[in-house]
Each structure stands twice: as structure tokens, then as C-alpha cells.
Amino acid sequence: MSDLNKMGLAEARDALRAGDVTSVELTDACLKAIDEADALNAFVHKTPEIAMERAKAADERIKGGGAPSMCGLPIGIKDLFCTKGVPSQAASGILEGFKPEYESTVSQQLADAGAVMLGKLNMDEFAMGSSNETSVYGNAVSPWRRGNDDTQLTPGGSSGGSAAAVAADLCLAATGTDTGGSIRQPAAFVGITGIKPTYGRCSRWGIVAFASSLDQAGPMTKNVRDAAIMLETMCGHDAKDSTSADLAVPNFEAMLTGDIKGKKIGIPKEYRMDGMPAEIEKLWADGAAMLKDAGAEIVDISLPHTKYALPAYYVIAPAEASSNLARYDGVRYGHRAQLAQGDGITEMYEKTRAEGFGHEVQRRVMVGTYVLSAGFYDAYYNRARKVRTLIKKDFEDVFAAGVDAILTPATPSAAFGLGEMTEADPVQMYLNDVFTVTVNLAGLPGISVPAGLDTQGLPLGLQLIGRPWEEGDLLNTAYALENAAGFVAKPGKWW
Template sequence: MSDLTKLTIAEARDKLRKREVTAVELAEAAVAAIDGADALNAYAAKTPEIAMERAQAADARLQAGDAPAMCGIPVGIKDLFCTKGVQSQAASKILDGFTPEYESTVSRNLQDAGAVMLGKLNMDEFAMGSSNEHSVYGPVVNPWRRQGSDVRLTPGGSSGGSAAAVAADLCLAATGTDTGGSIRQPAAFTGTVGLKPTYGRCSRWGIVAFASSLDQAGPMTKTVRDAAIMLGAMAGHDPKDSTSADFPVPDFEAALTGDIRGKTVGLPKEYRLEGMPEEIERLWAEGAEMLRDAGAKVVDISLPHTKYALPAYYVIAPAEASSNLARYDGVRYGFRAALEKGDGITEMYERTRAQGFGHEVQRRVMIGTYVLSAGFYDAYYNRARKVRTLIKRDFDTVFDQGIDAILTPSTPSAAFGLGEVSDDDPVQMYLNDVFTVTVNLAGLPGISVPTGLDTQGLPLGLQLIGRPWGEDDLLNTAYALERAAQFVSKPGKWW
């Protein structure tokens, strides 16, 4: 039974349709795997009753022949997605006890497609972090370990629980969200596939907001094919989200031919950072060679405003966060601090927010409030918005010149140890996003594909960036890269 959790979505779908396995059996295997993996701390809330109920309903649909591709597939839902009747805390104390009476559009789409929710996945508080150490539930532990070491490693952030759960076979796939790399960086750290779609492809309705102009939901899976299948179920126009695009959702899986002959892939010279580890540089070169061997033309390109992306991102994202998080005040729902005699509403706000928000969230709220303040709005926020426009124009220019996809590293390193990057030096942690934030600033689709191991046996990923609304083409290029890389490594089970 335990081997059932090792299946991909595509394999499980085929077995379900051939009646070789039932959705209930899949769900039971996943629930058992989750119960035996508390050491990873990937799940913030387990929902076995919901899983069994939905698995039974999926079996009925399969029996009736009315079964979409995701029907009966056990999935984990990131704690940022509101789920009706199930705690949705965004890994924050300030949302303690919050149980929504509604379902996010993405999780509703998956439910309508017959997917089986196993529980809510741990994450960085309000999706702010690159290591999953900023969570009221405690850090998630990466199922991978360095050779000969039992040091606990980060699974990346903010979708660390999602990445760890997929890598450790605690679900067949998971939802993630990506504001500056929070799907792609954890995917690279755990040897999984993480897809951030074009901004507007998946509805943001019912997802706890971090930075509204950057946030985007996407699938975290074991293979590129699984990402294509799951995105098809997650995506679609939603009138409840004003930024949701009214575009048809193509059959992403049907696009996976692996034929990229005639395609042109760009290598941006600005991503060759000073001090970049040699193994990342080598992996990038090997990835380019794999695409070349598959028939693509690989050329050097320039994205000249890349060096301004990280500072622009860390002005825009905190600014939007400070605005979005103003609603958490202890009045209507969630945590409220104990008040002292004589305290008024102002003291209640102050105590609640001081005790309810973690240090990283407090830091970003203060940065955001500062850059939006009257004396600094033009100097910081407006200037960052102008830089964002230039970054978007860089991508438009290279796509107009015939580039079909852009290949870069996903991260500047493999997974690092929990606690190895000091909380006293946030910039060092923010540098983990150096290859990913440009994609969010420009609203483009990006995918991380596992392509190799470092010298310590840890997974490394490469990122492909595609044209707006070109997820089908991007997934096909990623599929060609995946087939060439033949990455099949899994973490050894120690938990």
C-alpha cells in the first residue's frame, strides 16, 4: 500500500481508470504516510475524514465514467488557501482559530475536479520567507539530507510544506503560491517540479494576500506532466478576482510532445553572478547543452535591468504587504491580545499586532509602511514601480526578438541548513530570490525542473521562463529538459 504514494498523478490516474486501485486505497496510503512523517512537520492540519469522504465520492465518479484527470488524486493544500470548515491560518498566530465559511477558487476547482484534500501544508508566515523557518507551526524539515550528515535542511520557502510533502511522498501533488519564488525555490531544494503560472492564470480569490500584484498560485508536483495536469484543474477565469484573466485554459498535457526543434532559448548574461557556485554554473551549461541536443537553438541574451529586480521587489512586496495586513487587528476574527485595565482600542491594536505577527512579518510591514509614507513614497515606491516597468520591457524585447524561453538557475545554491542563515542578516536570506523575483515583477510563467545533484547529494534545479500565457509551450520545453536530465533521485527515508 505504501508504494501507492510514490505514484505520479499520471500513473495514479491511469490505475484508477483501469480499476487497478481505488481512490479510497490511495487516500488511505497517503494518510498513513502522513501519520508516519511528523518529523518533517510538513502538515499544519491533517484532514483524514475529509480525505475519505472525497475519496469515496471520487470512486463513485470513476465508477460512473465521469472522471476528470485529477479525480481521486490525493493532494495537500498550502495553508494560505482558505478551505471551508478547516483552519486556514497562513501559518500566523494572528489568524489563530480562523476557520473560513468559504472555499478559495483554486481549492474549489480542485475539489470540483475530484481531487482529495489530505490536509493543510505548513509554510512561512503569510508567505514571507525563503526557508520555512517563519511559521507559527515551527520549521518544515527537508526530506533530503547531505551525504553522511544528519543536519536538518530547509525545504525552501514559502511553500516549504508543499515541497517537502511532494518530495517525501506524503501527497501526490500540492498547491503552492509564488510571490517572488515561493514555488520555484522550494521545488529546486527538494528535487520536485514547481510551476508559477502567468499572473492572472489562477484566481487569487480566497488566498490570503501577501502582495496582490505579485501573488500567483501554482502546482507543485513530481513531474512536468503532473504539473500540466494539475494546472489544467486549478486554472480558469474567476469573476470574483478582478485580476483573473478571461482566457480559455488549453489542454496543457496535450502540449507535451517533447519536440522543441526550431525553438530558441535565451541565456541571460546578467544571471551570471559574481561568486556563483561552480556547480550551479556547470548545471546551467549542461542544461543549455541538453536543450541544444533536443533541437533548440540556444543564444545569449541581455536583460539589462535584472540587477535592480531584487531591490525593487523588496520595496514593492513589503509595501503591498503592509497595506494587505492592515486588516488583521484582533477585532473581527483570529487572535486578540489580553488587554490591561485602562487599555483602549489603540492599545488593543498595538498589542494584538505585536504579539500576533512574527518578526519577519513585522519587519516587512515596517519596511512597507516606511516606503509608502509621505516623505518617501516617490523616492522608493514610485521609483520601484518604474523599475518594474523596465524589467517587464526587457522581457518583452527579447520575446519580440524571437526568444521562446529563457533558461536560468532556479537558486544560487542547494538547500542550506535550518538556522544556517542568520535572522540578523535578512538580506542574505533575500538573496535566495535573486533568480526568481524578475518573473513575478514581469507577471510571466516560470517553472523549476530538477536536473542534477550537488557534490553533497542534494538536488539542484533549473528555471525556464516563458512568454505570457504560454504555459503550454513552456511546459513542453520543461518536458524536453526533464527527459534529457533524467532526474530520478529521491531522498533516503530517515523520518
Template sequence: MSGLNTLTIADARDKLRSKEISAVELTEACNAAVAGGDALNAYSVKTPDMALEQAKAADERLGQGEAPDLCGIPLGIKDLFCTKGVESQAASNILAGFKPEYESTVTTKLWESGAVMLGKLNMDEFAMGSSNETSAYGAAVNPWRRQGSDAALTPGGSSGGSAAAVSGDLCLAATGTDTGGSIRQPAAFTGIVGVKPTYGRVSRWGIIAFASSLDQAGPMTKTVRDSAIFLNAIAGHDAKDSTSADLAVPDFEAALTGDIRGKKIGIPKEYRLDGMPAEIEKLWNDGADMLRDAGAEIVDVSLPHTKYALPAYYVLAPAEASSNLARYDGVRYGHRAKLQKGEGIHEMYARTRAEGFGPEVQRRIMIGAYVLSAGFYDAYYRRAQRVRTLIKKDFEDVYASGVDAILTPATPSAAFGLGEMADADPVKMYLNDVFTVTVNLAGLPGVSVPTGLDSQGLPLGLQLIGKPWEEADMLNTAYALEQSAGFVSKADKWW
């Protein structure tokens, strides 16, 4: 049966349970798509034999009935998640060849649910980047192209391989991580749905750390319903993660009624940036109209400290990164450089880290070390922490006023070309996160929903920001937006 790799999780689940298809047939179709999708460079490691073994086990489980929702569903796993016996190197040369002897909590939950692993997915090195161009594997490529152009576009970052694989039907869904927008921005660039849960909703144990107070894993899927199903499988308390919340996990899929009558949706005036493309402005207005037509009340809100979010983020995230990445020194973890005659341990440290880390990671480690240094700690790091507290309070005040969710653009533009920003001031690349970093700083849930195309035929997304722990309500609003937008466009296959 052809085209099985294009199914959604929900459709595949129904077909598997009705015995219309088997997990092995579904996995074979996805393995074939992965093998034929090398031009997208979405996968860093392919595991077709492991996938078929898992699929056979899933078929046995399905035959017994009462199988979990993800049983037999083929997934891609971002290279940041440790997977036992499979290379997990965070797209960095410093971890080349690393095969963990343990499994991350998220992937453990997925395998317990009967899900199937097709392989590991490309990403920005240590999740530092917005275009997947910092990867040791080379850039992942967006399945979408501008009308009349063969120029390769970025799938976004850092979860670029995940976005490209889901959008290009090289898996049914994928894991991503979001530190400043790394699920939501690539989802918007590739016309898929990406969910960043509330900080603490999904365990971080076994996920290679970038910035521990900001990192959060989440699903990247073809539809909002699929995201709800996926999130149910990976959410929950984990004693191995001290930041994991011991809260009951609601049935996110059951919450998708599409009824948002009486809901109050905030439009923050601070997100109307100077120079915002007219297409993004129109998309945002159209999205507000769609929610209004579905029965929601649209209200203007203010998040006054938004303008300080990017600078605060690019102090705090590199500071945490410099601390987290200190362990990769050639002694405790990672690649070790060969020493020249007469060189000692200091030269070994310096040479190891220079060889192992790419330029963007080196840049962020240096920024982080600088802002944490004795003379600048108060001027930068402590001040950024205070700004973070103010940003969080802005959201608390808005939600306390009765607002249920906030609607914003997901990105300041559609996908840009690979190499277009490579030689530019790095700050231009950092500006891609302008609409997303506030959500991480405040620890809130957010979702990117594809809602339209730009004039060049590229997908654009809108972001909904929910109340803490209210993913179910946020996803229901996202479901209503998805239903109204009716986005069904797919990239024309060229790979």
C-alpha cells in the same frame, strides 16, 4: 498495495481508471504516509476522515466513467488557501483557529475535479520567507540530507511544507503560491517540479493575500506531466478575481510532445552573478547543452535591469503586504490582545499586532509602511514601480526578438541548513530569490525542473521563463529538459 503514495498523478490516474486500485486504497496509503511523516513537519492540519469521504465519492464517480483527471488524487493544500471548515491561518498566530465559511476558487476547482484533501501544509508566515522558518508551526524539514550528515535542511519557502510533502511522498501533489519564487525555490531545493503561471491565469480569490500584484498560485508536483494535469484543473477565468484573465485554457498535457526543434532559448548574461557556485554554473551550462541537443537554438540575451529586481521587489512586496495586513487588527479580523487596566484602543492595536505577527512579518510591515509614507513614497515606492516597468520591458524586448523561453538557474545554491541563516543579515536570506523575483515583477510564467545533484547529493533545479500565457510551450520545453536530464533521484528515507 504498498507504495501507492509514491505514484505520480499520471500513473495514479491510469491505475484508478483501469480499476487496478481504488481512490480509497490510494488515500489510505497517503493517510498512512502523512501519519508517519511527522518528522518533516509538512502538515499543519491533517484531514484523514475528510479525505476518505472524498475518496469514496471519487470511486463512485470513477465507476460511472468520464471522471476528470484529478478524480481520486490525494493532494496537500498550502495553508494560504481558505478551505471551508478547516483551519486556514497562513501559519500565523494572528489567525489562530480561523475556519473559513467559504472555499477558495482553486480548492473549489480541485474538489469539483474529484481531488482528495489530505490536509493543510506548513509554510512561512503569510508567505514571507525563503526557508519556512517564520512559520507559527515551526519549520518544515527537507526530506533530503547532505551525504554523511544528519543536519536538518530547509525545504525552501514560502511553500516549504508543500515541497517537503511532495518530495517525501506524503501526497501526490500540492498547491503552492509564488510571490517572489515561493513555488520555484522550494521545488528546486527538494527535487520536484514547481510552476508559477502567468499572473492572472489562476484565480487568487480565497487565497490569503501577501502582495496582491505579485501573488500567483500554482502546482508543485513530481513531474512536468503532473504539473500540466494539475494546472489544467486550476486555471481559468474567475469573475470573483478582478485580475483573473478571461482567456481560454489550453490542454497543457496535450502540449507535452518533447519536440523543441527550432525553439530559441535565451541565456541572460545578467544572471551570471559574481561568486556563483561552480556547480550552479555547470548545471546551467549542462542544461543549455541538453536543450541544444534536443534541437533548440541557444542564444545569449540581455535583461539589463535585472540588478535592480531584488531591491524593487523588497520595496513593492512589503508595501503591498503592509496594506493587505492592516485588516488584522483585533477588531475586524484575527487575534485580539487582552488589555491591561487603563489601556485604550491604540494599545489594543499595538499589543494585538505585536502578539499575532512574527518578527519577519513585522519587519516587512514596517518596511512597507515606511516606503509608503508621505516623505518617502516618491523616493522608494514610485521609483520601484518604474523599475518594475523597465524589467517587464526587458523581457518583452527579448521575446520580441524571437526568443521562445529563457533558461536560468532556479536558486543560487542547494538547500541550506535550518538555522544557518537565522541570525544572519536578513538580506542574505532575501538573496535566495535573486533568480526568481524578476518573473513575478514581470507577471510571467516560470517553472523549476530538477536537473542534477550537487557534490553533497542535494538536488539542484533549473528555471525556464516563458512568454505570457504560453505555459503550454514553456511546459513542453521543461518536459524536453526533464527527459534529457533524467532526474529520478529520491531522498533516502530517514523520517
């Protein structure tokens, strides 16, 4: 079998069980693909020795029978997840040289299930960004190109390395994290599937924190079935995370029937933005028609506080970031600046943070500190928290009225070129999150499914938002949409 790295999780799992292929062969194919793809800058810390060791152990386990679904499957891990003895920098200069002595709960669960870690993946620094241009490792590059144009495109952010690696078949799947769309937006940009589960479904322990009330881990995969397989392994209660939900994790794959007859799918009128490209409008209408053809009932709904979501998000997320990032002070671990004669502790903090944090992280820390300061706390932070409650109630009301899922675009455009969004106007970049941040503010599950190509041949995704804790139902609706859309496009190899 050639091109083993092009397999998905389900396909590879079945081939492993049938004895058609070994985990060592699968892993070797992925490692070779990774070494040939340095132009994408997706893998930033390669771990071939760990990968081969785990692959050999997985083959033995599979021979013994009864191995879990993820056993022997080679995956990439976003650099935000702490991995024991392997650099875990969150793509930041301030964590240079940091090799944790512990493993994040999610990556541990994957390892326990026999998954093979190929290495750590590029991302925006501390997961702050929508284009993977704020990384200390440099930009991650999308495997996609616009027609015959060789402009380098963004794979999205913050999980840009994960998106590029899965789309380019460097790994079978990857972990991502989503604070305001960082799984769903990159998945849409590169034509793969990405799901953000309900807040509390996956443990946050050992994942470098950005905004603790919004962060959630999830899988980035080649299709919906693979997302269901990997998500089940990543979920579960964790006593080390006080926000982790003590709920049974269903067999998500078994729930993929593709039958959505009688399901109510809501179309929120507030997501029809001024200046939305006609292609996105058409994709959305086509998606609704596909779900209707599959037997669902399409209903118009209203989420009236949507227009306040971006401003509320960009108060709450930086506020939590400024609090979380206060721990990077050059005292206990990570980077410490060289001090001049006579410098005290204040100068050490200032110089260390100025050198260690990139511009976007500095900007958000300053915004966060400002909105939490004595004179502005009520005017900004408290008000944003109240708006968040209203946004959450909008969704609760819609679900209470019998809606099963909500269909929206995943992004306001296809992938843009690296460097096309200028640093001079960060708000332009923030607007990329317009369809995704509401889901994080309300703590709901959301999935991005590739559904078409734009006129330049770039992927476009649709987003489905589900009821809390009903990822299985959401995945099944996404499965029906995926089957109807029939998206099979792959980027042409140029790297």
C-alpha cells in the same frame, strides 16, 4: 500494489481508470505516510475524515465514467488557501482559530474535479520567507540530507511544507503560491517540479494576500506531466478576482510532445552572478547543452535591469504587504490581545499585532509602511514601480526578438541547513530569490525542473521562463529538459 503514495498524478490517474487501484486505497496510503512523517512537520492540519469522504465519492464518480483527470487523486493544500471549516492560518499566530466559511476558488476547482484534500501544509508566515523558518507551526524539514550528515535542511520557502510533502511522497502533489519564487525555489531544493503560471491565470480569490500584484498560485508535483494535469484544473477565469484573465485554458498535457526543434532559448548574461558556485554554473551550461541536443537554438540575451530586481521587489512586496496586513487588527476575527485596564483601541491594535505577527512579518510591514509614507513614497515606492516597468520591458523586448523561453538557474545554491542563515542579516536570506523575483515583477510564467545533484547529493534545479499565457509551450520545453536530464533521485527515508 505497494507504495501507492509514491505514484505521480498521471500514473495514479491511469491506475484508477484501469481499476487497478481505488481512490480510497491511494488516500489511505498517503494518510499512513503522513502519520509516519511528523518529523518533517509538513502537514499542520490533517483532514483524514474529509479525505476519506472525498475518496469514496471519487471512486463512485470514476465507476460512472468520464471523471476529470484529477478525480480521486490525493493532494495537500498550502495553508494560505482558505478551506471551508478547516483552519486556514497562513502559518500566523494572528489567524489562530480562523476557520473560513468559504472555499478559495483554486481549492474549490480542485475539489469539484474530484481531487482529495489530505490536509493543510506548512509554510512561511503569510508566505514571507525563503526557508519555512517563520511559521507559527515551527520549521518544515526537508526529507533530503547531505550525504551521511544528519543536519536538518530547509525545504525552501514559502511553500516549504508543500515541497517536503511531495518530495517525501506524503501526497501525490500539492498547491503552492509564488510571490517572489515561493513555488520554484522550494521545488528546486527538494528535487520536484513547480510552476508559477502567468499572473492572472489562476484566481487569487480566497488565498490570503501577501503582495496582490505579485501573488500567484500553482502546482508542485513529481514531474512535468503532473504539473500540466494539475495546472489545467487550477486555472480559469473567476469573476470574484478582478485580476483574473478571461482566457480559455488549453489542455496542457496534450501539448507535451517533447519536440522543441527550432525553439529559441535565451541565456541572460546578467544572471551570471559574482560568486556563483561552480556547480550552479555547470548545471546551467549542461542544461543549455541538453536543450541544444534536443534541437533548440541557444542564444545569448541581455536583461539589463536584472540587477535592480531584488531591491525593487523588496520595496514593492513589503509595501503591498503592509497595506494587505492592515486588516489584522484584532477587531473582526483572529487573535486579540488581552488588554489592561484603561487600554484603548490604539493599544489593542499595537498589542494584538505585536503578539500575532512574527518578526519577519513585522519587519516587512514596517519596511512597507516606511516606503509608502509621505516623505519617502516617491523616493522608494514610485521609483521601484518604474524599475518594475523597465524589467517587464526587458522581457518583452527579448520575446519580441523571437526568443521562446529563457533558461536560468532556479536558486543560487542547494538547500542550506535550518538556522544557517542568521536572523541577524535578513538580506542573506533575501538573496535566495535573486533568480526568481524578476518573473513575478514581470508577471510571467516560470517553471523549476530538477536537473542534477550537487557534490553532497542534494538536488539542484533549472528555471525556464516563458512568454505570457503560453504555459503549454513552457511546459513542453520543460518536458524536453526533464527527459534529457533524467533526474530520478529520491531522498533516503530517515524520518
